[in-house]
Amino acid sequence: xxxxxxxxxxxxxxxxxxxxxxxxxxxxxxxxxxxxxxxxxxxxxxxxxxxxxxxxxxxxxxxxxxxxxxxxxxxxxxxxxxxxxxxxxxxxxxxxxxxxxxxxxxxx
Amino acid sequence: xxxxxxxxxxxxxxxxxxxxxxxxxxxxxxxxxxxxxxxxxxxxxxxxxxxxxxxxxxxxxxxxxxxxxxxxxxxxxxxxxxxxxxxxxxxxxxxxxxxxxxxxxxxxxxxxxxxxxxxxxxxx
Numbered sequence: 001x002x003x004x005x006x007x008x009x010x011x012x013x014x015x016x017x018x019x020x021x022x023x024x025x026x027x028x029x030x031x032x033x034x035x036x037x038x039x040x041x042x043x044x045x046x047x048x049x050x051x052x053x054x055x056x057x058x059x060x061x062x063x064x065x066x067x068x069x070x071x072x073x074x075x076x077x078x079x080x081x082x083x084x085x086x087x088x089x090x091x092x093x094x095x096x097x098x099x100x101x102x103x104x105x106x107x108x
Numbered sequence: 109x110x111x112x113x114x115x116x117x118x119x120x121x122x123x124x125x126x127x128x129x130x131x132x133x134x135x136x137x138x139x140x141x142x143x144x145x146x147x148x149x150x151x152x153x154x155x156x157x158x159x160x161x162x163x164x165x166x167x168x169x170x171x172x173x174x175x176x177x178x179x180x181x182x183x184x185x186x187x188x189x190x191x192x193x194x195x196x197x198x199x200x201x202x203x204x205x206x207x208x209x210x211x212x213x214x215x216x217x218x219x220x221x222x223x224x225x226x227x228x229x230x231x232x
Contacts, residue, residue: 030214031216032214032216032217038147043203043222043223043224043225044145044203044219045222046218046219046220049210049216049218049220050210050212050216050218053210055218055220089153089218089219091207091216091217091218095158095165096155096167097143097155097158097217099153099154099155100152101152
């Protein structure tokens with residue numbers, strides 16, 4: 001199985017801050033990498049797919065980059081609605097998709 | 109409106125069985141693979157199972173192989189997860205999700221529609 005490792009596991013930031021979350025794959029996954037936002041009691045929400053393509057309706061302050069084994073989710077200016085847990089997920093393995101352990105973004 | 113609605117979650121004893129359902133609406137169900145994802149309390153997201161459009165191909169995560177069976181009824185736009193020999197570690201909120209795909213130089217899959225989830229608790 002392809003292991004996905006996110007860093008940091010949690011971070012504290014203020015409204016308006018630029019936030020970077022990193023995801024590393026245990027082997028090259030090309031650009032088969034998605035990002036989701038998860039809030040307590042809510043369904044996950046797709047933010048980015050294919051490493052850098054913004055899902056329709058997602059604010060442009062979210063962006064994704066990377067290829068191979070190293071990927072980054074960037075929130076350019078953190079907003080109150082962005083405090084949540086973020087997960088990366090690889091879809092390189094046929095059907096055996098795996099998630100990172102999550103990064104919790106908290107209010108400073 | 110594109111929608112997925114799960115049902116069937118409950119409190120069940122270890123070793124027991126439970127059947128989850130997911131009803132789809134607002135899109136052509138037969139065009140899509142479907143997926144079950146779970147989140148245990150205080151833990152991250154975990155893919156449980158995938159099933160092809162016609163049900164002919166399925167994938168299970170190792171921890172549920174031989175115990176869980178996913179199926180679908182395309183006439184009723186419904187997805188199912190039969191959970192047998194349940195263990196405490198199966199306690200989680202179970203989500204059904206729709207994997208969409210885009211073709212660039214290969215098929216890129218991503219889960220763009222999710223249900224709100226149904227809670228399963230395995231405890232005596």
